[in-house]
Amino acid sequence: MATISREVHLIEYPEGLPDASQFQIVETTVDDPATGEFLIQNQYMSVDPAMRPRLSNGQQRLHQAMGAGTIGVVTASRHSAFAEGGRRTTRARFSRTRSIRRSRRQPSRRRWALAHPLHARVGTDGIYGMGWHAYYR
Numbered sequence: 001m002a003t004i005s006r007e008v009h010l011i012e013y014p015e016g017l018p019d020a021s022q023f024q025i026v027e028t029t030v031d032d033p034a035t036g037e038f039l040i041q042n043q044y045m046s047v048d049p050a051m052r053p054r055l056s057n058g059q060q061r062l063h064q065a066m067g068a069g070t071i072g073v074v075t076a077s078r079h080s081a082f083a084e085g086g087r088r089t090t091r092a093r094f095s096r097t098r099s100i101r102r103s104r105r106q107p108s109r110r111r112w113a114l115a116h117p118l119h120a121r122v123g124t125d126g127i128y129g130m131g132w133h134a135y136y137r
Contacts, residue, residue, distance in 0.1 A: 003030045003039065007065040008094040014055055026065075028095075038077035042070045045094055065093035 005028050012022040033039055046069035054060040060067070070092040077084050 001032060003032075004028075005030050005095050009063055010055060010060050010066055011063060013058075013062070018055060024063075028065075033076050033078045035078050038079045038082045039075050040070070040072035040088060040090065040092070041075045042072040042092065042095055044071040046070070065095060067091065068094050 007026050007028055009024045009026050010022065011024045014022050030039065048069075051066075051068070054067070068091075069089065071087065071089050072092075074082050074084050074086045074088060082088070
């Protein structure tokens with residue numbers, strides 16, 4: 001059964017500071033995973049200064065889901081390496097729920113330290129756990 005998701009699309013390139021009128025929330029349908037695929041429900045998305053150049057230099061295409069670093073939970077899986085309930089970091093689309101399907105490029109399999117809260121991955125730790133790398137040694 002397909003899943004309804006919502007994505008954030010850029011609909012106009014900003015000149016100066018971006019505002020809400022330059023973005024649109026779009027409903028999409030995501031099919032159940034095929035063999036070798038899985039779905040991720042995003043819980044956190046990284047909104048950071050590195051996104052700004054992509055909004056104004058044409059790297060981000062208009063009327064398509066924006067790219068971002070995300071952290072989510074596997075909600076359905078037909079992939080042997082990714083069990084349901086597993087948490088993953090990935091470079092994905094700006095989407096609210098279950099809109100990430102991967103079969104070729106796999107998300108990070110890094111095991112997260114239990115002492116760190118999940119939201120730290122888009123803050124002090126950095127999305128790939130390297131933000132404060134020197135202090136972890």
